[in-house]
Amino acid sequence: MTRELLKHVYVFLLLFVGPALQAQGIAPIISEYGHGKVNGSFTVMNNFLEPVSVVIQKYSFSVNPEGKSTIRQLDPSIHIELDSMSARIGAKQQHEFAYKVKCDTLPCWGTFNASISGAHVSNGIGLVMIVPHTFYVCQDKQTGCRDRIRHGAFHLYK
Amino acid sequence: MTARPLFPFLLLLLALMSTSQAQFIELKGGDSSLFDAGGGGVVLHFPNTTETFGAGIAGGHLQFGASSAFDWNQWHLTAGDDYLGLTVGTGLAVPLRGLTGERKWKKQTLTVFSGAAGQFYSFPYFSATSVNHFGTGVLYQSKLPHGLEFSTMAVHVGSQYTAIGALHYLWKELDASGAVGLLQSQPFGNGSISYKPIKSLSFFATRQNYFFDVQQALTAGTSSSLVQEESTISSVGGSANLRGLSLSASTLTGTSGANQVSGQTFGGAIHPGPLAITSNYYRSAHGGSLTSAFTEKLTRRWSVSQFLLYSQGKWSLNYGGSFTSNRLTTSVGYITSFVPDSPGVSPFQQTISVSMTWQLPHSTTVTLATNTLPNGAVRWSTYGNSYARGPLQFGDVAGQSRIDETTLTAKFIIRGIVNDLSGTPVAGAAILVGKETAFTDSDGTFFVRFRKKNAVPIKVVAGDFRAPGNWHVISAPDMVTPEPQDKASVVNIVVSQVV
Numbered sequence: 284m285t286r287e288l289l290k291h292v293y294v295f296l297l298l299f300v301g302p303a304l305q306a307q308g309i310a311p312i313i314s315e316y317g318h319g320k321v322n323g324s325f326t327v328m329n330n331f332l333e334p335v336s337v338v339i340q341k342y343s344f345s346v347n348p349e350g351k352s353t354i355r356q357l358d359p360s361i362h363i364e365l366d367s368m369s370a371r372i373g374a375k376q377q378h379e380f381a382y383k384v385k386c387d388t389l390p391c392w393g394t395f396n397a398s399i400s401g402a403h404v405s406n407g408i409g410l411v412m413i414v415p416h417t418f419y420v421c422q423d424k425q426t427g428c429r430d431r432i433r434h435g436a437f438h439l440y441k
Numbered sequence: 442m443t444a445r446p447l448f449p450f451l452l453l454l455l456a457l458m459s460t461s462q463a464q465f466i467e468l469k470g471g472d473s474s475l476f477d478a479g480g481g482g483v484v485l486h487f488p489n490t491t492e493t494f495g496a497g498i499a500g501g502h503l504q505f506g507a508s509s510a511f512d513w514n515q516w517h518l519t520a521g522d523d524y525l526g527l528t529v530g531t532g533l534a535v536p537l538r539g540l541t542g543e544r545k546w547k548k549q550t551l552t553v554f555s556g557a558a559g560q561f562y563s564f565p566y567f568s569a570t571s572v573n574h575f576g577t578g579v580l581y582q583s584k585l586p587h588g589l590e591f592s593t594m595a596v597h598v599g600s601q602y603t604a605i606g607a608l609h610y611l612w613k614e615l616d617a618s619g620a621v622g623l624l625q626s627q628p629f630g631n632g633s634i635s636y637k638p639i640k641s642l643s644f645f646a647t648r649q650n651y652f653f654d655v656q657q658a659l660t661a662g663t664s665s666s667l668v669q670e671e672s673t674i675s676s677v678g679g680s681a682n683l684r685g686l687s688l689s690a691s692t693l694t695g696t697s698g699a700n701q702v703s704g705q706t707f708g709g710a711i712h713p714g715p716l717a718i719t720s721n722y723y724r725s726a727h728g729g730s731l732t733s734a735f736t737e738k739l740t741r742r743w744s745v746s747q748f749l750l751y752s753q754g755k756w757s758l759n760y761g762g763s764f765t766s767n768r769l770t771t772s773v774g775y776i777t778s779f780v781p782d783s784p785g786v787s788p789f790q791q792t793i794s795v796s797m798t799w800q801l802p803h804s805t806t807v808t809l810a811t812n813t814l815p816n817g818a819v820r821w822s823t824y825g826n827s828y829a830r831g832p833l834q835f836g837d838v839a840g841q842s843r844i845d846e847t848t849l850t851a852k853f854i855i856r857g858i859v860n861d862l863s864g865t866p867v868a869g870a871a872i873l874v875g876k877e878t879a880f881t882d883s884d885g886t887f888f889v890r891f892r893k894k895n896a897v898p899i900k901v902v903a904g905d906f907r908a909p910g911n912w913h914v915i916s917a918p919d920m921v922t923p924e925p926q927d928k929a930s931v932v933n934i935v936v937s938q939v940v
Binding site: 376 | 465467486741765766767800801802803804805806826828830851868869871877878879880881882883887888889890904905906907908909910911
């Protein structure tokens, strides 16, 4: 019976936990770092049925007190090193991008936009899906870094 | 040969004939002593329909399945194998073979079914259904105001009735769900509630009914029958997070037939720097057992673990860990399960698991896993799947699906820029550098990192550009040499779009 029970538990996990893990195109969506040190990574998941190509671009952004965000070229005070800036990901596979960030002033923040597109088209429109990974870096502790930046720099309190 | 054994082969023949028309083809196969099943399946994705075929040996018998899913008017129809699933409060699924129709409105979903019902075999590598009774059923789900969600399912299979009503309520930090009714003509009741009064404190209470069809040998090695057994697990507990220290406690009660067991768990976890320390104490009528795990994240890819176990007066130390890369993910760890039907031994049972998953070229993934059960028996599973564009064009246009394994520690780099004849940067150009395919960003730039300073060939793969249109190469070098990152020159490539 033990084996039978375990079998059902595993089948249950495969049926219901597996699909949940596959639900997003990028993970984590947000990363917080403390003590000015950033040695992070994010994973792009290809949930399509064919291989895709991914190109990573880095940007700075700001948010006004109403919550509207504006994206711009990466600030020169933020230095980012990526292990790779593009990849091809097989159907239902995933790829991890590693990065290091060094900021001249803290706190700092930025975003990586992963633009995902499918096979080459000779005629018509090439569709691109963009999913972001955002990082926040604080001088003090990691926990609550995003909230402190939202309150201190963006004056967002909701 | 009777008509029944012929049927799976006819299905396979139909699947093979259909591949020539399919837009995408998914192939999968595997074998497992843990699941006691081996087989394979094909999923064919057409523009308007999805066809699924599966066949294999499960529990010593040949099982097969096939289905075709398509839209008709405002209904989503499935002809063949499907299941009627009531997820709210139950996680219940009734396996079916026949015609299933689903209609969705803004806040309501209605599913109706008619055909036959039986047993469902679902594995990572094939799905099959064995049916033995006529069945018909209906499932209705509705989202109500004030965070309420109502679901009801009524199914008639053979001489047995299933009629269940379920309610889910979500309000701020309170999450409650419950289901009551008849499951295969037997009383059934499930419920769970969780509440988080403050951010660092949470409580929960659950009661779950489980029904299992257990293969029971009548005479050793000759014949067997399916016997339905019921287990009920109830648990109450809570957890608190105090300045990085997580504490949890729960009490569990399980009944399975005449066997009744209970136990308590107490746990703690702390994450000082790259270290994660978790410790759990499990108490039952058969004594206490302690499981402590010390996990250290050595690098982004590597972590090592030590597992300290105390059970039945004995201490043991085991080692595990994990390695994660873009090509291979492997881990060795321990899982503690609460198993109510375990007479004479502790209901808390430790299982050692080892798993390896490879992401291979051409959209192929292979997994190998072993599980050492509490009685020492080793069970293994191996399975894989692959995706192709129909008709059976595997992988990518350029045939390069290699997964980049460079790291930030790679000292050398090749940088480049792709422009058109007017000097405008070309975004999405595909450049094969050595064995890696790089794509340019919106500035037309690309880079690839290397561990060694060996010259590599460089090639523009016009047929793989992300940018639409037909492209040809005006100028590009044949070979390039990686250089140190701070001294790397820029490789210039010029392409032109054919109008």
